[in-house]
Amino acid sequence: MNVRFLFPRCARALRVNPNALCAWLMLGVMLVADAPAVSAVDTWPGFRGDGTSHTRATNLPATWEMRGRAAGNWSIRLPGYGQSSPVIWKQQIFVSAVSGENKEKLHLIAISLADGSTLWQKELPGTQQVKDSDAVSRGAPTPVVDAERVYFVFESGDIFALSHQGDLQWQRSFVKDYGEIKGPHGFASSPIIVGDSIVLQVAHSGPSYLLALDKKTGENRWKVEHPSQTGWSTPVAVQHQGQSLIIVSTAGSVRAVDASSGELIWTVDNVQGNSTPSPTIAGDRVIIGASSEPGGGGRRSASAAPAAGEASKGATEAEKPSAPPTQAGSLAIELGGTGNVSESHVTWRSNRVSAGYSSPLVVDGLVYFVNRVGVAQCVDAESGEVLWSERLPAACWTSPVCNEGRIFFFCKEGSVAVYKTGREKETLGESSISTTDVVYGVAAVDNAWIVRTGRGLVRVSSPASETSVDAGR
DSSP states (O other), X not given: OOHHHHHHHHHHHHTSOHHHHHHHHHHXXXXXXXXXOOOOOOEEOBTTBTTTOBOOOSSOOOOOOSSXXXXXXXXXXXXXXXXXXXXXXXTEEEEEEEESTTSOEEEEEEEETTTOOEEEEEEEEOSSOOOOOTTSOSSOSXXXXXXXXXXXXXXXXXXXXXXXXXXXXXXXXXXHHHOOOOSSSOOOOOOEEETTEEEEEEOSSSXXXXXXXXXXXXXXXXXXXXXXXXXXXXXXXXXXTTEEEEEEEETTEEEEEETTTOOEEEEEOSEESOSSSOOEEETTEEEEOOOSSGGGTOOXXXXXXXXXXXXXXXXXXXXXXXXXXXXXXXXXXXSSOOEEOTTTSEEEEETTSOOOSSOOEXXXXXXXXXOTTSEEEEEETTTOOEEEEEEOSSOOSSOOEEETTEEEEEOTTSEEEEEEOSSSOOEEEEXXXXXXXXXXXXXXXXXEEEEEESSEEEEEESSGGGOOOBOOO
């Protein structure tokens, strides 16, 4: 095309100077070239994604029907068994599993996001061996991945750092270094990345601690001891008033430590039932999900679920701790304190707000909980008031996920319930995944869900209306 010929003609038609028109057009081309591209959502790096269970992934299937296998969908069977969630970095899915009578075989696996093929897998021996059963963790810690490495942790006390191509970079055994895991149900906390460190909570009946390792070498950056309290939750990192904190929740207490040193900043004690759900940040508060009954196992029927407005109105009016005995129920803690803030910074506490295996989800000032029998609750994050509750198709191991104003509840037997975010209850639909295993975790990227069952992985892709999935029994 003769651009020199076109500019004068266009300029005469627009009654502008040809040279000026050329300059403006060239400026427009440069501005378009320099404009940032809309980034694809192709990562889900750790437990609950980035630790919030939110995803900006586009074109996620919302509902689907079991009719014919659509392009882009697949299901695979994995070696061994695992309760961890998948993590994703671009076109690779990383997942862990264990096998053997004493969970002595550790499986580290990379799967193609596109077609489910195995890119590489490692089988490594575990250090601490415990007889496999439904009563103990089974490949429960979720890996975490960044641009350089993927980090696997197992209940055997082993930590492995590998390149994305599967080359072992370093490994550690925290049970060799600091003693075996003690307690009836094993170890399940997942590692998180905070700056240049891998942070791991080791909470059990023996000497418990929080450990920060150098991402590149695996060497200790710091290690701080904590009370010997069982806990299967995963810490969460937060920036508050210029300080980087790590929030840790284990049976009986919640603690905040400085991310750079492990120094204890504040603690809340007299807590009960908080050993499984992970802390969730809600602005200037941290939400702690807890079971409604002692021992972390409160089982409540749907009829016992609170009606709207039944929660305590605040710790100052209702259940603020005033004595040493522990109190069951979920709670909100205001960030910014120092020392023991059990009296001063617990803004509400309610034994009517119950979390089971999954962690709370915070969206626009609201908190979504699921109790152990599968009753979902929407709670005001500021007051603790229950706005609505609803019986889901089943209980949930997987934490709910938010995407584009929708809450996805993946139930353990494969059903999926979708609700609109908001103070009023609105159901958007239900779907299901055919599986004979428990659904333990999900990951989300553009156009697809990746669902983890005990023995398999499933990809559910758009277009949703043509999706059929089977978990590879």
